[in-house]
Amino acid sequence: MEQLFKKLNSIIQEYDSFIIMGHKDPDLDSLGSSLGLCEIIESFGKKPYIFLNDKHLENYNSNINQAFEKMEKDVICVNERSYKKIEGKILLIVTDVHMVDRLEYPKLVDIFDTIVLDHHIKSKNYIKTAKFIYIDTNLSSMSELITYYAKYVNIDLDNVIATILLAGIEIDTNGFNLKTTSKTYEAASTLMEMGADSILKQELLKESKDDYVKRASFIRDSFMINDCIAMCIVNKLSNSMELAEIAEELLTFEDIKASYVIGKFDNDVIGVSARSLGDIDVNSVISKIGGGGHSSNAAAQVKDKTIKEVRYEIIDLIQKKD
Numbered sequence: 001m002e003q004l005f006k007k008l009n010s011i012i013q014e015y016d017s018f019i020i021m022g023h024k025d026p027d028l029d030s031l032g033s034s035l036g037l038c039e040i041i042e043s044f045g046k047k048p049y050i051f052l053n054d055k056h057l058e059n060y061n062s063n064i065n066q067a068f069e070k071m072e073k074d075v076i077c078v079n080e081r082s083y084k085k086i087e088g089k090i091l092l093i094v095t096d097v098h099m100v101d102r103l104e105y106p107k108l109v110d111i112f113d114t115i116v117l118d119h120h121i122k123s124k125n126y127i128k129t130a131k132f133i134y135i136d137t138n139l140s141s142m143s144e145l146i147t148y149y150a151k152y153v154n155i156d157l158d159n160v161i162a163t164i165l166l167a168g169i170e171i172d173t174n175g176f177n178l179k180t181t182s183k184t185y186e187a188a189s190t191l192m193e194m195g196a197d198s199i200l201k202q203e204l205l206k207e208s209k210d211d212y213v214k215r216a217s218f219i220r221d222s223f224m225i226n227d228c229i230a231m232c233i234v235n236k237l238s239n240s241m242e243l244a245e246i247a248e249e250l251l252t253f254e255d256i257k258a259s260y261v262i263g264k265f266d267n268d269v270i271g272v273s274a275r276s277l278g279d280i281d282v283n284s285v286i287s288k289i290g291g292g293g294h295s296s297n298a299a300a301q302v303k304d305k306t307i308k309e310v311r312y313e314i315i316d317l318i319q320k321k322d
C-alpha cells in the first residue's frame with residue numbers, strides 16, 4: 001500500500017483543489033472515505049470539496065443525513081452549480097465506485113483530470129478517461145484504505161469522521177464478517193485510537209424498523225434450491241443496494257452457504273446479486289447469464305427477461321452443476 005500512498009501524495013501535490021465524489025445513493029463507506037480524503041488533502045494545505053447532489057439530499061438515507069448533522073468539522077459540499085466556482089487546478093477523486101453510470105454526477109469526469117479508488121469488482125463500464133485507477137477487490141472497504149492512508153500521512157482524523165469510517169467498514173463487511181482480514185481489524189483499531197465513538201457508530205448504523213421488517217419479509221419468503229443454496233425474489237426494489245444486502249444477510253443463516261437474490265429495477269432490468277461464504281463458486285452461474293464477479297461475490301443485470309425466466313435459468317444452471 002505504501003507504493004499507492006506515495007503515488008497519491010505526488011498526484012495531490014500537482015493540484016490546488018479537489019472534488020471528491022462517491023457513488024449514487026451514498027452509503028457510509030462512500031461518505032466516510034470521502035471525508036477521510038478531505039482531511040488528508042487539507043493536511044497538504046490544499047482545498048477539498050465533496051460533491052453531493054443536493055437535489056437528492058432529501059432522498060439520502062437517514063444515516064447520511066445524521067452523519068452530517070453530527071459533524072462539527074466544516075466540510076464544503078458542492079453540487080451541480082457550485083462546483084463551477086472552485087478555483088485553481090482541479091482534480092476529481094472518485095471513491096468507492098468506478099462505473100460511470102454509478103457516479104453521483106458523471107459529467108465531471110469529462111471536465112476534470114480524474115483518479116479512481118475503489119474496491120468493487122471491475123466492470124466494463126469503468127471511467128476510461130481516468131489518469132489513474134486503483135481497484136483492490138481484496139479490500140473490505142474504502143474506509144479501510146483511507147484509514148491506512150491517514151495513518152501514512154500521519155494525521156489524526158476528526159472523531160466524527162473516524163466514527164463514520166468505522167461504520168463504513170462495518171457496513172461493507174456486514175459486521176466484520178465478509179472480506180475481513182487482520183488488516184481490517186487493524187484499521188478499526190486505528191480508528192478507535194483516533195477517537196471513533198462506538199455509541200455514535202451504533203446510532204449511524206441504525207435502520208428504520210420498516211426497512212428491517214421489509215427485508216425480513218423477503219428473507220422469510222426465500223427458499224432453498226438445494227441443501228445449501230438459497231434464493232430470494234424481491235418484487236419491488238427500493239434501492240440498488242437492496243439485492244446485495246439481502247444476499248449477504250442470507251449467508252448468516254444456518255445451512256446457507258450461497259445465495260442468489262433476484263429483483264426488478266425501475267427500468268425493467270432484472271438484477272441478480274449472488275454471494276457465497278467461499279466454497280461455492282457463484283460466478284460460474286452468474287457469468288452464464290451475462291454477469292460477472294468473483295467466486296464469492298457476483299452480480300448480473302439482465303435485459304428483456306422476466307424475473308421468472310431468470311429465476312428458472314439460474315436454478316437450471318445450479319442443478320446442472322450438481
Ligand SMILES: [Mn+2]
Pocket residue numbers: 029030096119141142172
Ligand atoms: Mn464500499
